[in-house]
Amino acid sequence: MTRTAPLPAPPPAARHRPSAARRALRVLAILACLPYISLKVAWVAGSEIGIPAGSALLEHRRMLVIANSVSVVADVLVVVLALLLTQAWGRRFPAWPLALPMWAATGLLAPIMTAYPAQLAVALLTGDEKAAAPREPFLDDWVFGIVYGGFILQGLALGTLFALYARDRWGRLWRGRLGELSVRTSGPGVRALAVAGAVVALVPAALHLLWAAGSTTGLSARRIAERDSDFHVLETERLGFLAVAVAFTLLLVLRRPARLRVRTTLALAWTASGAVGCWGAYLSLVALLPDPDPTKYVPGLVQLSYAGDMITGFLLAVCVAAFLRKSTALRRRSAGA
Numbered sequence: 347m348t349r350t351a352p353l354p355a356p357p358p359a360a361r362h363r364p365s366a367a368r369r370a371l372r373v374l375a376i377l378a379c380l381p382y383i384s385l386k387v388a389w390v391a392g393s394e395i396g397i398p399a400g401s402a403l404l405e406h407r408r409m410l411v412i413a414n415s416v417s418v419v420a421d422v423l424v425v426v427l428a429l430l431l432t433q434a435w436g437r438r439f440p441a442w443p444l445a446l447p448m449w450a451a452t453g454l455l456a457p458i459m460t461a462y463p464a465q466l467a468v469a470l471l472t473g474d475e476k477a478a479a480p481r482e483p484f485l486d487d488w489v490f491g492i493v494y495g496g497f498i499l500q501g502l503a504l505g506t507l508f509a510l511y512a513r514d515r516w517g518r519l520w521r522g523r524l525g526e527l528s529v530r531t532s533g534p535g536v537r538a539l540a541v542a543g544a545v546v547a548l549v550p551a552a553l554h555l556l557w558a559a560g561s562t563t564g565l566s567a568r569r570i571a572e573r574d575s576d577f578h579v580l581e582t583e584r585l586g587f588l589a590v591a592v593a594f595t596l597l598l599v600l601r602r603p604a605r606l607r608v609r610t611t612l613a614l615a616w617t618a619s620g621a622v623g624c625w626g627a628y629l630s631l632v633a634l635l636p637d638p639d640p641t642k643y644v645p646g647l648v649q650l651s652y653a654g655d656m657i658t659g660f661l662l663a664v665c666v667a668a669f670l671r672k673s674t675a676l677r678r679r680s681a682g683a
Contacts, residue, residue: 385492532600540600546654
């Protein structure tokens with residue numbers, strides 16, 4: 347009797363060929379980086395395109411080159427991530443070296459994706475009422491539209507790709523509701539850390555609330571004169587991300603309310619802690635850079651708000667990381683049994 351030889355198994359690359367939708371998202375993420383990278387490379391090379399005469403950027407050439415070089419590297423990382431999330435080799439990439447840059451990318455892009463459209467909407471509704479004091483030129487208006495528009499497209503494409511990647515690779519580990527989680531997913535140490543993050547968050551939250559409501563406490567004379575609708579939108583947004591980060595990280599580690607989905611709670615805690623921590627760290631770094639103009643000095647309370655955001659975000663991120671590590675280990679052990 348003649349036996350039919352079995353068909354050979356397809357190679358790994360064929361089995362994990364990305365769908366047309368994922369390939370389209372990958373192309374979108376990469377194309378969205380090009381305007382930003384092109385501008386940064388042009389500025390590093392000495393071009394002044396998009397920079398008006400008298401801009402403060404032209405006063406610090408060396409810092410401009412360094413900052414833009416770092417920005418180019420960061421945006422190239424987005425391209426690498428887009429490839430990793432859609433290639434066969436990306437499925438074998440270690441989890442934590444992928445999680446850290448994705449957490450940072452999510453944290454840096456999410457506030458831009460929410461704040462910039464909100465600023466445009468508020469400006470449209472209010473007639474774009476700006477501060478009475480004239481501002482120094484910084485960048486041409488078209489630059490903000492191109493750069494922030496690119497960031498929003500990057501965030502949408504990269505975020506969707508990561509959500510699909512995480513669902514395929516780890517989704518079975520985070521199914522169910524909070525009430526179904528084991529007590530061991532968040533021990534007393536993790537809960538104490540989450541509470542500590544919530545306590546630290548009270549300081550920057552109070553300051554963001556004051557400034558969003560119109561208070562000038564702790565602001566420099568320059569900042570007070572330049573306040574406009576954009577300023578209030580940003581302070582409101584920072585307060586909102588703080589509240590979401592604290593609330594959903596606490597819900598995650600306390601496993602309450604029981605009917606809340608693990609995946610939803612985890613996604614919100616992940617995104618908000620990244621937004622608070624990464625932007626707090628970035629603004630803290632910028633505030634510490636030397637500037638010969640005394641009017642640009644960042645007052646102590648403003649620096650305190652940045653530092654409070656950074657510490658809160660990092661503490662809550664540690665809680666999320668600990669939850670992921672423990673819950674993943676427990677569910678894999680249970681599945682193996």
